[in-house]
Structures are given as structure tokens and as C-alpha cells.
Amino acid sequence: MGSMSIWHWLIVLVVVIAVFGTKKLRNVGGDLGAAVKGFKDGMRDGGTDAPPQQVANSTKATDPNTVDVDAKPRH
Numbered sequence: 776m777g778s779m780s781i782w783h784w785l786i787v788l789v790v791v792i793a794v795f796g797t798k799k800l801r802n803v804g805g806d807l808g809a810a811v812k813g814f815k816d817g818m819r820d821g822g823t824d825a826p827p828q829q830v831a832n833s834t835k836a837t838d839p840n841t842v843d844v845d846a847k848p849r850h
Contacts, residue, residue, distance in 0.1 A: 792800065 795803075
């Protein structure tokens with residue numbers, strides 16, 4: 776009861792193909808593969824594509840426990 780047999784998986788596969796169709800499933804697989812590849816490339820590059828985020832100083836009263844810190848960019 777805890778695990779599904781091969782017959783259960785085959786029935787699920789047939790239902791998914793009947794609902795979505797093979798062309799749409801092929802497109803989803805390609806999109807997923809491209810997303811994973813992009814994620815791996817981004818992790819390898821260290822995410823240097825994104826510009827550094829800057830936080831504007833606010834003039835409002837802040838929490839007295841808050842500490843202001845200047846971050847230095849990595850080179």
C-alpha cells in the first residue's frame with residue numbers, strides 16, 4: 776500500500792498524456808531542461824549577471840537595535 780506498483784505509474788502516465796498531449800509534454804521537458812541549465816550556469820558564474828542592489832538611506836526613525844553597515848563589492 777505504501778509504494779505504487781508499475782501498473783499505478785502506467786495508469787498515471789496514460790492519464791497525463793491524455794490530458795496534456797505528447798507535444799505539450801515535450802515542450803515542458805525542453806523548458807525544464809533549459810531552466811536547469813541556466814541555473815547551473817548562474818551558479819557556476821556566481822550570479823555576476825545581476826547588478827548590485829543598493830539600499831537607500833531612510834530618514835524615518837528606525838529601530839534602535841539596527842546597525843548600519845556598508846558592504847564592499849567583491850573583486
